[in-house]
Amino acid sequence: MTVNYPNGKKNNWTAAVTSAGRRGMALEQDINATNAFYLSEDTAVIHKKPTPVTIVKVDYPKRSAAKITEAYFKMPSTTDYNGIYKGRYIDFEAKECASSTSFPLKSIHAHQLVHLDAVLRHGGIAFVIVRWTQFEETYFIPAKNMINYWNTASRHSIPYAWFQENGCLIPSSYVKPVDYLKILDRLYFEKGGNTSNGKEKENIQ
Amino acid sequence: MTVNYPNGKKNNWTAAVTSAGRRGMALEQDINATNAFYLSEDTAVIHKKPTPVTIVKVDYPKRSAAKITEAYFKMPSTTDYNGIYKGRYIDFEAKECASSTSFPLKSIHAHQLVHLDAVLRHGGIAFVIVRWTQFEETYFIPAKNMINYWNTASRHSIPYAWFQENGCLIPSSYVKPVDYLKILDRLYFEKGGNTSNGKEKENIQ
Numbered sequence: 001m002t003v004n005y006p007n008g009k010k011n012n013w014t015a016a017v018t019s020a021g022r023r024g025m026a027l028e029q030d031i032n033a034t035n036a037f038y039l040s041e042d043t044a045v046i047h048k049k050p051t052p053v054t055i056v057k058v059d060y061p062k063r064s065a066a067k068i069t070e071a072y073f074k075m076p077s078t079t080d081y082n083g084i085y086k087g088r089y090i091d092f093e094a095k096e097c098a099s100s101t102s103f104p105l106k107s108i109h110a111h112q113l114v115h116l117d118a119v120l121r122h123g124g125i126a127f128v129i130v131r132w133t134q135f136e137e138t139y140f141i142p143a144k145n146m147i148n149y150w151n152t153a154s155r156h157s158i159p160y161a162w163f164q165e166n167g168c169l170i171p172s173s174y175v176k177p178v179d180y181l182k183i184l185d186r187l188y189f190e191k192g193g194n195t196s197n198g199k200e201k202e203n204i205q
Numbered sequence: 206m207t208v209n210y211p212n213g214k215k216n217n218w219t220a221a222v223t224s225a226g227r228r229g230m231a232l233e234q235d236i237n238a239t240n241a242f243y244l245s246e247d248t249a250v251i252h253k254k255p256t257p258v259t260i261v262k263v264d265y266p267k268r269s270a271a272k273i274t275e276a277y278f279k280m281p282s283t284t285d286y287n288g289i290y291k292g293r294y295i296d297f298e299a300k301e302c303a304s305s306t307s308f309p310l311k312s313i314h315a316h317q318l319v320h321l322d323a324v325l326r327h328g329g330i331a332f333v334i335v336r337w338t339q340f341e342e343t344y345f346i347p348a349k350n351m352i353n354y355w356n357t358a359s360r361h362s363i364p365y366a367w368f369q370e371n372g373c374l375i376p377s378s379y380v381k382p383v384d385y386l387k388i389l390d391r392l393y394f395e396k397g398g399n400t401s402n403g404k405e406k407e408n409i410q
Contacts, residue, residue, distance in 0.1 A: 045323045047283050052255035053273065068258065071273040078252050082287060084296075087328030089289040118250045123292030 027096045027131045027138070030177035031081065037175050044181060046083030046090055052076050078115045085181060086189055089124035091116060092143075092180075100134045102157035105150065113150055116143035125188055129170065129180060130163060139167035140183040232301045232336045232343070235382035236286065242380050249386060251288030251295055257281050283320045290386060291394055294329035296321060297348075297385075305339045307362035310355065318355055321348035330393055334375065334385060335368060344372035345388040 028048065038044040057070035079093040093112055097103045108128065116126040126143035145166045149158055168183045233253065243249040262275035284298040298317055302308045313333065321331040331348035350371045354363055373388045 039323075042323070042326070045320070045327055045329075050255040050257035050279075050281075051260070053258050053260075053276070055256070055258075065277055068276040068278070069274060071258070071276055072270055073273070074255075076255075084294040084324060084327045084329045087294070089292070089294040089329075091289075115250070118244075118247070119289060121247070122250055122289045124250075124289045124294075 026133075027094055027129070027178070028080075030138075030172075031094055031129070031180075034176045034178045034180070035081075035083075038181065044083060044085035044090070046081060046085065048081050049076075049078070075109070077111065079112055085125075085184060088188070089119065089122075090184075091119045091124055092127045092129060094129040094131075096131045096133055098133055099157075100132070100160070102159045103130060103132075103163070104157045105153065106156065108146070108150075110150075113143070113147050117147055120144060125184065127180075129178065130167070132160065132163070138170045138172070138178055139163045140170050140180055141167040142187070231338075232299055232334070232383070233285075235343075235377075236299055236334070236385075239381045239383045239385070240286075240288075243386065249288060249290035249295070251286060251290065253286050254281075254283070280314070282316065284317055290330075290389060293393070294324065294327075295389075296324045296329055297332045297334060299334040299336075301336045301338055303338055304362075305337070305365070307364045308335060308337075308368070309362045310358065311361065313351070315355075318348070318352050322352055325349060330389065332385075334383065335372070337365065337368070340365075343375045343377070343383055344368045345375050345385055346372040347392070 032048055035044075035046045035048070038046060052074040053071045054074045055068055055071045057068070059067040059069050061067060079091055081094065082089070082091040084090060093108060093116070095103075095107045097107070116128075119126040120143060128141045128143060128146050129138060130141060131138040141163065149162070149166075168187075171179045171182050173179060237253055240249075240251045240253070243251060257279040258276045259279045260273055260276045262273070264272040264274050266272060284296055286299065287294070287296040289295060298313060298321070300308075300312045302312070321333075324331040325348060333346045333348060333351050334343060335346060336343040346368065354367070354371075373392075376384045376387050378384060
C-alpha cells in the first residue's frame with residue numbers, strides 16, 4: 001500500500017499508515033479495483049503510477065530486504081493513471097472532493113493540466129475523475145473542459161453544478177466500482193469505430 | 206533521485222544514495238534526458254514511472270515536510286516507461302547488461318513480458334532497450350522478438366549476436382543520448398503514415 005501526499009499536517013508524530021493515512025484513498029482503491037477487472041477481462045491495460053518518493057537513505061540488513069529509512073514525498077510530474085484502451089493512449093487524474101458546493105482548483109496542479117493538454121495534443125484521451133464524497137457521485141470530466149475552466153475562471157473553485165453540465169456521471173457496479181470505460185465508449189468510440197485519428201468530441205451532452 | 210532495486214546486497218550498513226546506489230542508472234539517466242528533450246520539443250510525452258515503494262511509517266515533523274522513516278522496495282507490476290508518440294501508446298523496459306557475451310533472461314521479469322504482450326494486443330508499441338555497457342551500445346528490441354525468445358529459449362540468457370540480429374542500434378547525440386524515437390519512426394511510422402491500426406512490422410531488417 002502506498003499513501004497519498006499528506007495534507008499539511010503539523011502534528012509531530014510517527015504513525016503506521018492506518019485510516020488517517022488512507023483518507024482520500026477510497027476513490028483510488030475503487031479505480032484500482034476497476035482497472036484490475038479491466039485487466040483480468042483483457043479490456044484495457046491501465047495502471048496507477050507509484051507515488052513518487054525521493055529516497056535518501058537505504059539500510060541493507062543481513063538476510064532481509066533492503067529497508068528505506070529516509071525518504072520524502074515528491075511532487076508528481078504527471079498524472080496518477082495511464083495506459084491503453086482500444087489502441088488509444090489513456091491518461092487521467094482522480095480526485096475526491098469533500099465539499100458539497102465546490103471543487104477547489106488547487107486540488108489539481110497546474111503542471112498536471114499542462115501534461116493532460118500535451119496528451120490531447122499528441123492524440124491521447126485525457127480526462128479527470130472527481131468524486132463528490134458527500135453525494136457518492138463520481139464524474140468523468142474531459143481534460144479539455146477542465147483546462148478551459150482553468151484558463152477562463154475568475155474564481156478558485158468549480159461549482160458542483162458545473163460538473164453536472166460539463167461531466168458525465170460514471171456508472172458503478174460491484175466488480176467495476178468506477179466503470180469509466182463506459183463513458184469513453186460513448187464519447188470516443190461511438191458508432192462502432194475506433195476513432196484513432198485523434199479527433200474527439202469536446203462536448204458531453 | 207530514486208534508486209533501483211538493490212541487487213541482493215548483504216552488508217549491514219546504512220548509506221546515503223551515492224555512486225553505489227546509482228549503479229545501473231546511467232542508462233536510466235540517459236533515457237530520462239532524452240525524454241525531457243522530446244518533451245521540450247513537444248515531440249512525445251514519455252515518462253519514467255516512479256520506483257514502487259511500500260510505505261510503512263511516516264513522520265510528520267512540525268514545520269517541515271513529511272518524512273518517510275520505513276519503506277520497502279516493491280516488485281514493479283509493469284514496465285518503467287510509458288507515454289504517447291504520434292497518437293500511439295508507447296511502453297518499454299530498459300536494462301543494462303554488464304556481460305560482454307550474453308544478457309541474463311532473469312533481468313526482465315516474466316510479468317513484465319506479460320505486460321508488454323498485453324500492450325501489443327491492445328495496439329500499443331512495446332519494446333525493450335538494452336545497453337551493453339562494455340560495448341557502449343544500446344539496442345532497441347521489439348517486445349515481440351524478446352517474447353518469442355523467452356517462449357522458445359532453451360537457455361537462460363540471450364547471446365550478444367542475437368541483439369545484433371533482432372534489434373536495432375539506437376543512435377545517440379549529446380541532447381538525445383538514447384534517441385529511440387528514430388527507430389520507432391523507421392519501424393512503425395514509415396511512409397509518412399501514422400500506422401494507428403495497430404499493425405506493426407515484426408522483423409527489423
